Every structure is written in C-alpha cells, then in structure tokens.
Amino acid sequence: xxxxxxxxxxxxxxxxxxxxxxxxxxxxxxxxxxxxxxxxxxxxxxxxxxxxxxxxxxxxxxxxxxxxxxxxxxxxxxxxxxxxxxxxxxxxxxxxxxxxxxxxxxxxxxxx
Numbered sequence: 001x002x003x004x005x006x007x008x009x010x011x012x013x014x015x016x017x018x019x020x021x022x023x024x025x026x027x028x029x030x031x032x033x034x035x036x037x038x039x040x041x042x043x044x045x046x047x048x049x050x051x052x053x054x055x056x057x058x059x060x061x062x063x064x065x066x067x068x069x070x071x072x073x074x075x076x077x078x079x080x081x082x083x084x085x086x087x088x089x090x091x092x093x094x095x096x097x098x099x100x101x102x103x104x105x106x107x108x109x110x111x112x
Contacts, residue, residue: 046088053079057101066108073105 024030057072080094 042086043088046083046086050076050079050083050089054097054101057105061101061104061108064108064111066105066112069105069108073101076101 024033053072053076057069057076060069060072077098080089080098083089084091084094
C-alpha cells in the first residue's frame with residue numbers, strides 16, 4: 001500500500017539556483033554565494049541581449065535586406081564588445097563572432 005502511494009506522487013523537480021542544496025556555514029562563503037547569484041543573473045541578461053542582437057542581424061541577412069543588416073551588424077558588434085568589457089564572454093569569442101557576421105554582411109552587399 002505504501003509503495004502504491006509513493007508511485008502515485010508527482011516526480012520531484014530539481015531545485016532552482018535560488019534555493020541552495022547545501023547551505024553554507026562560513027560567512028565568506030555565504031557572501032560568495034550571494035555575489036555569484038547576482039553575477040549569474042547579470043551575465044544571463046547580457047547574454048540574452050547579445051543573442052537577440054545577433055539573431056536580429058541573422059534574420060535580416062536571411063531576408064536579404066543589406067541596409068538593415070549593416071545597421072544591425074553595428075548593433076551586434078557593440079553588444080559583443082560590451083559583453084567582453086563586462087567579462088561575460090572571452091574577447092577571442094567576440095572577435096570570431098564579429099568576423100563571421102561581418103563576412104556575412106559583406107557577402108550580402110556584394111550580392112546587391
């Protein structure tokens with residue numbers, strides 16, 4: 001009977017980042033956990049806006065709109081540079097991404 005009841009329950013969901021599995025006892029570790037959570041959320045926001053900027057450029061490029069793509073290329077490059085300055089992504093990764101989208105924009109302009 002107990003086994004049947006335990007199987008009928010909903011599956012256990014994993015905890016969110018805000019809920020700690022292990023609660024720190026050391027004062028410095030408690031502070032470090034708070035700082036890490038703040039930084040994680042900040043980095044998440046920066047990465048999200050970065051992905052959006054690159055996606056908008058990619059969509060404009062797929063539609064063949066060269067003028068809009070050039071404007072969005074500048075915006076995406078700016079977002080990449082900001083992410084590097086905030087330490088969210090590595091500068092080489094930003095350079096590779098900027099190179100790839102610039103190459104795509106150049107191909108669009110050459111096609112016109």
